[in-house]
Structure formats: C-alpha cells, structure tokens
Amino acid sequence: MLDSNLKAQLQAYLQRITQPVEIRAALDDTDVAREMTALLQDVAAASSLLSISYTGESEGGDSAAAARSVSTLRRPSFTIGRPGEATRIRFAGLPMGHEFTSLVLALLQAGGHAPKADAASLQSVRELDGDFEFETYVSLECQNCPDVVQALNLMAVLNPAVSATMIDGALFQQEVEARQIMAVPSVYLNGQPFGQGRMSLEEIVAKLDTGAATRTATQIDAKA
Numbered sequence: 001m002l003d004s005n006l007k008a009q010l011q012a013y014l015q016r017i018t019q020p021v022e023i024r025a026a027l028d029d030t031d032v033a034r035e036m037t038a039l040l041q042d043v044a045a046a047s048s049l050l051s052i053s054y055t056g057e058s059e060g061g062d063s064a065a066a067a068r069s070v071s072t073l074r075r076p077s078f079t080i081g082r083p084g085e086a087t088r089i090r091f092a093g094l095p096m097g098h099e100f101t102s103l104v105l106a107l108l109q110a111g112g113h114a115p116k117a118d119a120a121s122l123q124s125v126r127e128l129d130g131d132f133e134f135e136t137y138v139s140l141e142c143q144n145c146p147d148v149v150q151a152l153n154l155m156a157v158l159n160p161a162v163s164a165t166m167i168d169g170a171l172f173q174q175e176v177e178a179r180q181i182m183a184v185p186s187v188y189l190n191g192q193p194f195g196q197g198r199m200s201l202e203e204i205v206a207k208l209d210t211g212a213a214t215r216t217a218t219q220i221d222a223k224a
Contacts, residue, residue: 001038007046013104014047017111024087025078026055032171033076036094040078043103049111051083074165074172080106088156093168097140102149102166109157117154117201124205125158132162132208135188137169137181144198145185151201152187 002010023040027033044050055073076094079087080103089110095103109115115122134152138145152164169176169184179188187194195207 001035002042007042010043010104011046014043014050014107014111016108016113017047017049019110019112020049020051020083021080021107021111022083023050023052023078023080024055025052026073026075028075030076032094036076036078039094039096043107047111050107074167077165080110082110086160088160088163089153090163090165092165093171094140095166098143098146099138099140099149099166102146102153105150106153106157109154115154115157121202121205122158124209125155125162125201128155128159128161128205128208130161130208131190132159133190134162134164134194135167136165137167137172137176137179137184137186137188139169139184142184147198147200148185148187148204151199151204154201155204 023044025036025040027037040052044052074090074092077090077092080089080091081087089106091099091103091106132155134155136145136149136152138149149164149166152162153166155162156164167175169181175181179186183196185198186196187199195204
C-alpha cells in the first residue's frame with residue numbers, strides 16, 4: 001500500500017512509540033477494505049509495539065463499551081487504542097491524502113508520545129466531565145479537516161469520556177445525504193451538529209467547557 005520511501009518515514013516516526021498500541025479492524029469485502037488491510041499491515045510492520053486484531057476477536061476493555069462499539073461499526077473501519085482498553089479513536093474509511101498525518105499522530109499519541117499542545121489546553125481536556133462522542137465527516141482532499149480530526153483524536157487519548165470517529169464522506173455517502181451535510185469538516189457531538197470548518201483544540205474545548213469563563217473571571221479577580 002505504501003511505497004518504500006513512505007514506509008521508511010513511517011518507521012522513523014513510529015520509533016517514538018513507547019507503549020503497545022492495538023489496531024482493531026472491522027472489514028467487509030470491498031476494494032477499500034482490501035486497501036485498508038494492506039495499509040494496516042504496512043503500519044503494523046513499522047513498529048514492534050503495534051498489533052492488529054479484527055472484529056469478532058477480543059475487544060478488551062469495558063465489556064459494555066466494547067459491545068456498543070461493535071454494534072455501531074461502520075465498515076470498513078478501524079480503531080486505535082491501548083490493549084485492554086475500550087477503543088476511543090476510529091477511522092471509518094481509508095486515512096490517506098491529508099488524513100495520513102492524522103493516522104500517524106493518533107498512533108504516536110496513543111503510544112505514549114507527548115503531544116505538542118499548550119499545557120493549559122491539555123489540562124482542560126483532561127478535566128472535561130460528561131460523555132462526548134464526536135463524529136467528523138471529511139473529504140480526503142480537504143486541507144482543513146485534519147486539524148479537526150487531530151484535535152478530537154488527541155482529546156480521545158487524554159480523556160476516556162471522549163471518543164472520536166473520522167468518517168470519509170465519499171465512502172459513507174448515505175450518511176452524508178441523511179444528515180444533509182454540505183461542507184467538510186462537519187462535526188457531530190452525540191448525534192447532534194456541533195460545528196463546521198476548521199476548529200482548533202482550544203476552540204473545541206471552549207465550546208464544551210462551560211466553566212471556562214467562570215474560571216477565567218476568578219483568575220482575573222485573584223490577580224486584581
């Protein structure tokens with residue numbers, strides 16, 4: 001799936017992984033699924049800390065969460081997570097083009113590599129309280145989409161209350177039509193529209209963290 005140069009680059013990046021990461025794939029008999037299998041095999045070969053399993057094998061983690069994940073699978077798709085934990089990052093479609101970077105970063109961050117983000121923003125993500133199931137519809141040619149996908153994937157790594165799914169709109173056209181999606185990236189939270197267009201990690205957290213304004217005001221009062 002990947003040419004020799006890209007394989008070499010991928011191997012160099014994935015040497016930064018320090019913890020085991022499991023890729024769990026849910027496939028069908030389409031050409032995209034066969035391409036996904038080839039991609040995942042190339043990815044897994046780049047690091048001894050990566051492994052692949054398939055739907056029907058042990059899901060690990062919380063049994064209820066695992067069952068819910070299996071029952072709502074889009075195929076072909078795959079998840080990235082740590083062995084023994086419920087999966088929270090999913091790619092529904094083939095993350096090539098601009099989204100290949102999103103795949104690499106998800107592997108790195110799930111594997112323990114420190115993210116490059118503001119410490120205060122990372123702490124805000126960890127402190128989010130609730131249940132946040134994000135779905136992001138993308139086009140693989142979209143230049144703004146990876147920023148959103150990567151921010152949400154990072155949130156899913158940091159906070160077990162967050163899950164994030166990248167959905168290739170061209171592959172899951174029925175969903176796009178049913179939800180009347182006209183532009184990408186389009187983000188849904190818990191089944192409801194959340195936002196469109198480029199959003200940074202800070203912007204996403206600000207929309208979720210209703211206590212942020214109160215804390216900021218408290219900090220200003222304290223300085224005064």
